[in-house]
Amino acid sequence: MNSDYSVEFRNVTKIYGDSIILRNINFGIQKGKITTILGFSGAGKTTLMKHILGLVMPTEGDVIVLGQMINHLSELELREFRRNFGMVFQYAALFDFLSSFENVAFPLREFTKMNEEEITQKVMGLLDSVGISPEAAKRLPSELSGGMRKRVGLARGLALDPHIMLYDEPTSGLDPITTHTVYDLMRDTHRRNEHRGFTSIIISHDIHATLKYSDYIVFMEQGRVVEHLDVKSFIKSENPIIRRFLEL
Ligand SMILES: Nc1ncnc2c1ncn2[C@@H]1O[C@H](COP(=O)(O)OP(=O)(O)OP(=O)(O)O)[C@@H](O)[C@H]1O
Numbered sequence: 699m700n701s702d703y704s705v706e707f708r709n710v711t712k713i714y715g716d717s718i719i720l721r722n723i724n725f726g727i728q729k730g731k732i733t734t735i736l737g738f739s740g741a742g743k744t745t746l747m748k749h750i751l752g753l754v755m756p757t758e759g760d761v762i763v764l765g766q767m768i769n770h771l772s773e774l775e776l777r778e779f780r781r782n783f784g785m786v787f788q789y790a791a792l793f794d795f796l797s798s799f800e801n802v803a804f805p806l807r808e809f810t811k812m813n814e815e816e817i818t819q820k821v822m823g824l825l826d827s828v829g830i831s832p833e834a835a836k837r838l839p840s841e842l843s844g845g846m847r848k849r850v851g852l853a854r855g856l857a858l859d860p861h862i863m864l865y866d867e868p869t870s871g872l873d874p875i876t877t878h879t880v881y882d883l884m885r886d887t888h889r890r891n892e893h894r895g896f897t898s899i900i901i902s903h904d905i906h907a908t909l910k911y912s913d914y915i916v917f918m919e920q921g922r923v924v925e926h927l928d929v930k931s932f933i934k935s936e937n938p939i940i941r942r943f944l945e946l
């Protein structure tokens with residue numbers, strides 16, 4: 699096991715029915731860095747991310763997360779283990795019937811023994827760190843803009859001080875300016891937590907933002923990892939599939 703990695707895939711293959719979705723995946727995601735998974739639609743990016751969470755188990759091979767072989771954990775152990783992750787998905791997925799404040803408080807109420815005062819302090823600090831005002835904290839998700847909902851989603855993802863943040867297309871549906879503010883926020887969040895080995899893993903279609911904000915890039919095609927490089931090397935890659943992707 700390599701302790702420079704927070705996630706390691708070893709000979710991971712995933713088969714659904716007759717379809718091979720992931721083909722012998724072998725690579726590690728650097729601890730403390732921002733890694734983006736790129737690739738055309740259907741390449742297997744979300745499936746790969748679900749393996750990191752133990753939501754999907756490999757047909758063959760092992761997935762090692764924070765030193766644990768997670769495909770060997772029981773459902774109960776997995777549930778506990780998932781506290782290590784923060785997740786932000788495509789459609790922020792906030793609870794519609796809860797205010798921003800209560801959305802962020804939810805994991806704290808669910809998983810910790812914090813009292814009301816501690817919860818208030820923690821939630822207001824998290825909302826402040828993502829640029830949500832105390833006034834907006836009282837509003838329902840339907841009363842916020844798309845960009846604000848992403849911010850609240852990010853604050854909720856950070857509530858339990860995760861070691862790994864996972865973002866699956868966190869900026870889809872946002873305009874280019876808001877997209878950049880969300881990326882700035884992801885980077886600021888990363889920097890603030892970097893000292894404790896915090897790892898950010900992003901699935902993105904946005905090539906410009908990816909090149910600007912990532913440390914490493916994993917490029918997937920048809921269930922394979924075609925390249926895994928630092929950004930500088932990625933830009934210079936002569937792989938024709940990547941050239942085609944970069945020139946789109
Ligand atoms: N539960 C499942 N059962 C059967 N096939 C699945 C399942 N989940 C995903 N697939 C298939 O696996 C392939 C990869 O899907 P995945 O969602 O990982 O792609 P992706 O790279 O995230 O694509 P996108 O960019 O469109 O989100 C697709 O062909 C999809 O239809």
Ligand SMILES: [Mg+2]
Pocket residue numbers: 743744745
């Ligand atoms: Mg996907």
